[in-house]
Amino acid sequence: MVMEYNILLVDDEEGIHRLLRLFLERSEHRFNLFSAENGKVGVELYSKLANDGKRPHLVLMDLRMPVMDGVEATRRILKEDPKANIYLFTAYAKTGIEKEAIRAGAKGTINKISDWKKMVGEIIKILQSNSKEQS
Amino acid sequence: MKTKKNELIMTYAQSIGIDTAKELITRKIKAAALEDKEEYCEEEVARICGELMKEGGLIRIVAQTFLVYLERKMRRQIEKAYQLREEFLKETTHRIFTPVSLIGGYTELLLEADNLNDDQREMIRAIRENNEEIQKLVNEVLDGVETEEKDET
Numbered sequence: 001m002v003m004e005y006n007i008l009l010v011d012d013e014e015g016i017h018r019l020l021r022l023f024l025e026r027s028e029h030r031f032n033l034f035s036a037e038n039g040k041v042g043v044e045l046y047s048k049l050a051n052d053g054k055r056p057h058l059v060l061m062d063l064r065m066p067v068m069d070g071v072e073a074t075r076r077i078l079k080e081d082p083k084a085n086i087y088l089f090t091a092y093a094k095t096g097i098e099k100e101a102i103r104a105g106a107k108g109t110i111n112k113i114s115d116w117k118k119m120v121g122e123i124i125k126i127l128q129s130n131s132k133e134q135s
Numbered sequence: 136m137k138t139k140k141n142e143l144i145m146t147y148a149q150s151i152g153i154d155t156a157k158e159l160i161t162r163k164i165k166a167a168a169l170e171d172k173e174e175y176c177e178e179e180v181a182r183i184c185g186e187l188m189k190e191g192g193l194i195r196i197v198a199q200t201f202l203v204y205l206e207r208k209m210r211r212q213i214e215k216a217y218q219l220r221e222e223f224l225k226e227t228t229h230r231i232f233t234p235v236s237l238i239g240g241y242t243e244l245l246l247e248a249d250n251l252n253d254d255q256r257e258m259i260r261a262i263r264e265n266n267e268e269i270q271k272l273v274n275e276v277l278d279g280v281e282t283e284e285k286d287e288t
Contacts, residue, residue, distance in 0.1 A: 013233045021239045022177060064229060090279050092234035113232055118242040 004030040009063035010042035010073060011035075011089060016112065019041050020060075023120045031081050038065045039073030046077050046084070055081070057127055060089035060110065063097050071123045078105040085130055163187055178274070181205055187237050228273050236271065238266045 001113070009017055017035045031104065034049060036042035042061070049056055059077065063070035070088065077084045080082040086106045088098060091113040098109065110122055149155035164171060164184035169179055184205070187198035242263040246256065 015237045019237055022244060023240070064262065087228065091236060092274070094278070094281055113236040113239065116243050 002029055003127070003131070004032070004048050005058065006034065007055045007123070008034045008036065008046060008051065008056040008059045009048065009089070010037075010038050010039060010043065010059065010070065011025060012065040013062070016062075019112060019116070027120060027124065029124065039068030039070055039076075041067075043080075045067070047080055047096045050081060051085065057085060058091050058123065059086040061086055061101070061106065062112075063088060065079045068124075069097070071093060071104055074104045074106050075102050076093045085126075087126065120134070149233070159187075159190075177205055177209060221280060224276065228276050231269070231273050235266055235270050236260065239270070241267065 009020060011017060014037070017033075021033050023025045024033055033053070034045060034054075039061075042059070046056060046059065061070045061074055065073075070090075074086050077086060082105075088101050088106050088109040089112050090098060090109060091111065092098075093109045094113065102108075108126075110119060110126075112119065160170065160183065163183050166186045167179070167182040168208045169175070169182065175183065180201060184198040188195055188202075190198075242259050245251075245259050246263070251259070
């Protein structure tokens, strides 16, 4: 069944947004990809989307960003919406700041350096299991 | 009543005569095979102290204390330099990940195109394989740096 999902990507690298959009467009599902270039913009956009009835089904959160990093943004989004579905979107998941973000409530890590097709598959799996949980 | 170390040194220097202290240091500078100049670097001061240590009594104690202080200061500087190098290494390697990830993604897309000839496909594969090599290297570097960090804490 073709589904429609809202994804919020919080990442300071513009190239990552562009490429993820290309890969999502090739999927059988429909994706509305919302972009934030740092944690602060991400927190604001999340609550705006939630208020507009477009609550993201998934937040992909980069960690090292200017203005506000991913750990703080994860904390703030979860404070507003404890059920927010946040996954770390990182290239290297073994540093202290990843552990800190998981403690802050992120549900897991999606490795953004691995095979992109595999990565999109992973994203879809997370979205599907999450929508089952919600229903 | 407490006496500041500095006062102690000054008093001692005065008791033997400021001129005597000055003369003593000048003598030690010569003994350490150093020039008579306005400023001395840490390594030179350490050499002067080494000569002072050959004296007896308070001079020896003062020289010893000063040497310990110098050693600590140098160790702190080395640690600081090491830390800076580590941070630079980490920052740079983390930044390499984004272009590597993008090259990986775009070559993946390119390889899906159906109008490529065999040569072109082979070249894109070569880009992809080499990109994966870079990724492996960066991972290894970070594994090293992050483990070192863990060992320290």
